[in-house]
Amino acid sequence: MSSVTSPASVLISEVGPRDGLQSVSRTMPTDAKRRWISALHAAGLREIEVCSFVPARLLPQMADAAEVVAHALTLPGLTVMALVPNLRGAEAALAAGVHKLTIPVSASAAHSLANVRKTREEMVGEVARIVALRNERAPQVKIEAGISTAFGCTLQGLVPEDEVIRLAEQLVAAGVDETGLSDTTGHANPAQVQRLFRRLGTAVGDHAGAAHLHNTRGLGLANCLAAFEVGVSTFDASLGGLGGCPYAPGASGNVVTEDLVFMFEAMGVKTGVDLDKLIAAREPLKAGLPGEPLYGMTPDAGVPKGFAQGAVHG
Amino acid sequence: MSSVTSPASVLISEVGPRDGLQSVSRTMPTDAKRRWISALHAAGLREIEVCSFVPARLLPQMADAAEVVAHALTLPGLTVMALVPNLRGAEAALAAGVHKLTIPVSASAAHSLANVRKTREEMVGEVARIVALRNERAPQVKIEAGISTAFGCTLQGLVPEDEVIRLAEQLVAAGVDETGLSDTTGHANPAQVQRLFRRLGTAVGDHAGAAHLHNTRGLGLANCLAAFEVGVSTFDASLGGLGGCPYAPGASGNVVTEDLVFMFEAMGVKTGVDLDKLIAAREPLKAGLPGEPLYGMTPDAGVPKGFAQGAVHG
Numbered sequence: 001m002s003s004v005t006s007p008a009s010v011l012i013s014e015v016g017p018r019d020g021l022q023s024v025s026r027t028m029p030t031d032a033k034r035r036w037i038s039a040l041h042a043a044g045l046r047e048i049e050v051c052s053f054v055p056a057r058l059l060p061q062m063a064d065a066a067e068v069v070a071h072a073l074t075l076p077g078l079t080v081m082a083l084v085p086n087l088r089g090a091e092a093a094l095a096a097g098v099h100k101l102t103i104p105v106s107a108s109a110a111h112s113l114a115n116v117r118k119t120r121e122e123m124v125g126e127v128a129r130i131v132a133l134r135n136e137r138a139p140q141v142k143i144e145a146g147i148s149t150a151f152g153c154t155l156q157g158l159v160p161e162d163e164v165i166r167l168a169e170q171l172v173a174a175g176v177d178e179t180g181l182s183d184t185t186g187h188a189n190p191a192q193v194q195r196l197f198r199r200l201g202t203a204v205g206d207h208a209g210a211a212h213l214h215n216t217r218g219l220g221l222a223n224c225l226a227a228f229e230v231g232v233s234t235f236d237a238s239l240g241g242l243g244g245c246p247y248a249p250g251a252s253g254n255v256v257t258e259d260l261v262f263m264f265e266a267m268g269v270k271t272g273v274d275l276d277k278l279i280a281a282r283e284p285l286k287a288g289l290p291g292e293p294l295y296g297m298t299p300d301a302g303v304p305k306g307f308a309q310g311a312v313h314g
Numbered sequence: 315m316s317s318v319t320s321p322a323s324v325l326i327s328e329v330g331p332r333d334g335l336q337s338v339s340r341t342m343p344t345d346a347k348r349r350w351i352s353a354l355h356a357a358g359l360r361e362i363e364v365c366s367f368v369p370a371r372l373l374p375q376m377a378d379a380a381e382v383v384a385h386a387l388t389l390p391g392l393t394v395m396a397l398v399p400n401l402r403g404a405e406a407a408l409a410a411g412v413h414k415l416t417i418p419v420s421a422s423a424a425h426s427l428a429n430v431r432k433t434r435e436e437m438v439g440e441v442a443r444i445v446a447l448r449n450e451r452a453p454q455v456k457i458e459a460g461i462s463t464a465f466g467c468t469l470q471g472l473v474p475e476d477e478v479i480r481l482a483e484q485l486v487a488a489g490v491d492e493t494g495l496s497d498t499t500g501h502a503n504p505a506q507v508q509r510l511f512r513r514l515g516t517a518v519g520d521h522a523g524a525a526h527l528h529n530t531r532g533l534g535l536a537n538c539l540a541a542f543e544v545g546v547s548t549f550d551a552s553l554g555g556l557g558g559c560p561y562a563p564g565a566s567g568n569v570v571t572e573d574l575v576f577m578f579e580a581m582g583v584k585t586g587v588d589l590d591k592l593i594a595a596r597e598p599l600k601a602g603l604p605g606e607p608l609y610g611m612t613p614d615a616g617v618p619k620g621f622a623q624g625a626v627h628g
Contacts (some may be wrong), residue, residue: 157620187618189580190539217618218573218611219580222535225504229543259532266503266533297532304501304531306471 007233009270011047013210014040014257016285017068018049018083020242022061023253024292030064032288034071039281040239041072044273045257047079048072049102049236053089069096081144085116090130100142101134103127104182105171107164108153111184115148124170131175144178144209145171150196152187161196165203178209180234183223186216186253190226197230210234213255214244215295220255221263228269235260240282240294256296258282265309275309318512318545323584325361325548327524328354328571330599331382332363332397334556336375337567338606344378346602348385353595354553355389358587359571361548362386363416366397367406383410395458399430404444414456415448417441418496419485421478422467425498429462438484445489458492458523459485464510466501475510479517492523494548497537500530500567504540511544524548527569528558529609534569535577542583549574554596554608570610572596579623589623 017037021028028036033050040048050072056063065082072080081100084090093101105123106112112120127145134141150164168179181196193213200208211227211234213220224235237257238244244253261273279299286294303309331351335342342350347364354362364386365379379396386394395414398404407415419437420426426434441459448455464478482493495510507527514522525541525548527534538549551571552558558567575587593613600608617623 152618152620154619157618185618186615187620189577191581191583216611216615217576218570219535219577221533222539222577225536225539256532262531263503263533263536267505269505297530301500301530304466304471304499305468306466306501 005231006228007231007269009233009272010228010264011234012045012257012261012271012273013047013049013081013234013236014045014239015049015212015236015254016040016238016240016242016257018052018062019236019244019254020238020240022052022059023243024061024289026289026292027061027063028288030067032284033064033068035284036281036288037068037072038075039277039284041075041078043277043281044271045278046077046272047081047100049081049083052083052085053092053096054085066092066096069093069098073097084130086126087129087133090133094134094138094141098141100144101130102144102146103130103176104146104148105167106148107167108149108156108159110155111149111153114155120167124167124174127171127176128174135175142177143175144180145176146180146182146210146212147171148182148184150181151183151192152185154185161199164196165199168200168204172204172207176207178207179204180209180212180236182212183214186214186219188213188223189219190222193223193226194230197227197232201231208232210236212236214253215241215255216253221259224255224260225263228264239278240285241296242285242292242294256298258296258298262298262303266307275303318543320542320545321547321583323547323586324542324578326359326571326575326585326587327361327363327395327548327550328359328553329363329526329550329568330354330552330554330556330571332366332376333550333558333568334552334554336366336373337557338375338603340603340606341375341377342602344381346598347378347382350595350598350602351382351386352389353591353598355392357591357595358585359592360391360586361393361395361414363395363397363550366399367403367410368399380406380410383407383412387411398444400440401443401447404447408448408452408455412455414458415444416458416460417444417490418460418462419481420462421481422463422470422473424469425463425467428469434481438481438488441485441490442488449489456491457489458494459490460494460496460524460526461485462496462498464495465497465506466499468499475513478510479513482514482518486518486521490521492521493518494523494526494550496526497528500528500533502527502537503533504536507537507540508544511541511546515545522546524550526550528567529555529569530567535573538569538574539577542578553592554599554610556599556606556608572610572612576612576617580621589617
């Protein structure tokens with residue numbers, strides 16, 4: 001399907017400590033967050049979205065964001081990422097010392113207004129202000145824009161692809177380093193994923209960023225495979241599938257890190273992640289949120305007999 | 315990844331009434347089977363594996379195989395398929411009037427001995443005898459061999475690809491019309507699926523048959539996508555993911571028909587299946603096996619806003 005060479009290795013960007021924990025009504029204690037993030041790092045994950053900088057009255061689960069960042073910064077080789085929805089959040093995140101900011105920007109006009117009470121154009125302006133702040137205070141920090149509802153929206157349904165690509169171009173013009181595409185509501189299908197990531201690469205070149213895909217209708221890994229085939233090399237995923245607005249019992253919202261790592265490693269694509277240690281990283285998550293449902297099939301089924309991580313099987 | 319043109323339409327071969335029902339310890343009443351198969355047909359499925367012809371003392375769930383076939387034969391346009399493990403089963407299936415036989419043949423030497431107490435070579439001989447019987451009694455009936463454990467085996471681990479392909483060639487030489495590949499134990503990954511189906515096509519040409527893929531480690535749809543991309547056009551799946559040796563709670567063994575149809579239709583690939591009616595076909599299944607766990611995310615999440623079946627979205 002693709003004329004692009006698929007990458008020989010991929011970066012798995014773990015979003016559980018942010019996307020997962022803010023989807024759960026309970027708050028994981030700070031010490032448990034530290035232990036969990038350390039276990040994720042020990043498994044070989046080298047980019048983790050550790051928190052979001054948002055008002056504690058809106059998301060009390062993230063009230064300890066600066067403390068969590070301080071711990072994550074002690075882990076060697078880790079890119080410490082935080083979500084910021086606006087300039088105020090970016091100020092706090094930069095003060096905490098993160099390596100990378102991620103800013104969600106809706107491609108859907110309806111979702112943008114409903115979610116952040118800003119038009120898309122106003123959000124591009126906010127992104128430009130965050131870029132200016134970064135340039136002034138911490139020019140080494142990377143900024144990613146994650147285009148949410150890029151594949152469809154529960155409010156308006158279809159989101160025109162031209163609008164997604166135009167928004168990506170505007171964000172790159174505003175100074176972000178990378179712009180990724182997010183299937184916020186589980187609308188994406190593999191053909192659409194390939195079409196839109198191809199167009200993104202054509203439009204913004206090396207500024208094309210991560211695929212953030214959901215498993216709402218079971219297509220999470222198929223959509224990741226589709227993106228990989230057109231050259232995408234960074235994939236967001238969540239340990240145990242935590243977060244990502246699961247609709248259905250037994251259904252995870254986010255792509256499950258364990259299954260995604262298994263898929264790539266079984267294909268002979270390097271992730272740098274040790275699958276056994278990754279599965280072990282479920283324990284501090286369970287300890288920090290007792291009883292919380294976790295998803296993923298590889299942890300229950302185990303790796304198949306004859307599976308040697310990193311080997312091409314044939 | 316592929317130089318092959320993907321098909322514009324696919325055939326979904328529903329295996330639930332056989333593969334699903336024989337995995338459940340309870341027996342669905344015959345009337346309930348009839349209602350369920352009628353509902354599957356009403357949804358647009360045009361090939362259904364309705365039963366297996368095996369001794370009732372081994373699989374009491376299939377004791378009414380001939381009655382089930384008699385009903386299925388009344389449904390217009392339906393290819394009525396039955397699994398037969400040996401010549402005796404084939405005699406009974408041909409007497410019942412099926413349109414198509416499917417014969418499982420293990421690629422794993424260890425699995426073949428453990429499962430049917432025959433070597434692979436002995437099974438090829440049995441297949442040749444079934445072909446001779448078919449040629450004599452019902453030459454219009456099609457015969458498919460399903461190569462099980464083609465991607466790996468829980469007993470012996472890796473299964474050499476050369477042995478899989480040699481077995482496929484032997485089966486075609488023995489006279490089968492189609493030879494498919496089955497991921498019996500959930501070992502397959504997308505790269506392997508593409509490699510092996512490409513080799514199968516090179517080796518046996520138009521005799522290459524269905525992809526029977528499992529969701530044991532969550533890769534079911536990704537593996538189907540991979541097979542589709544190298545030109546596979548028939549996919550086995552099971553309504554509600556029934557059967558297929560699920561290992562894990564919340565994990566289906568077989569690929570879920572509902573999610574598979576959603577994936578293809580969302581991609582603009584015609585399945586001929588009406589997704590609403592397909593989801594409605596879960597009701598007679600539930601009525602016939604009260605309390606049995608069903609899988610699938612599309613039935614719970616619903617189709618996304620803006621989804622128009624058969625349309626290419628973009």
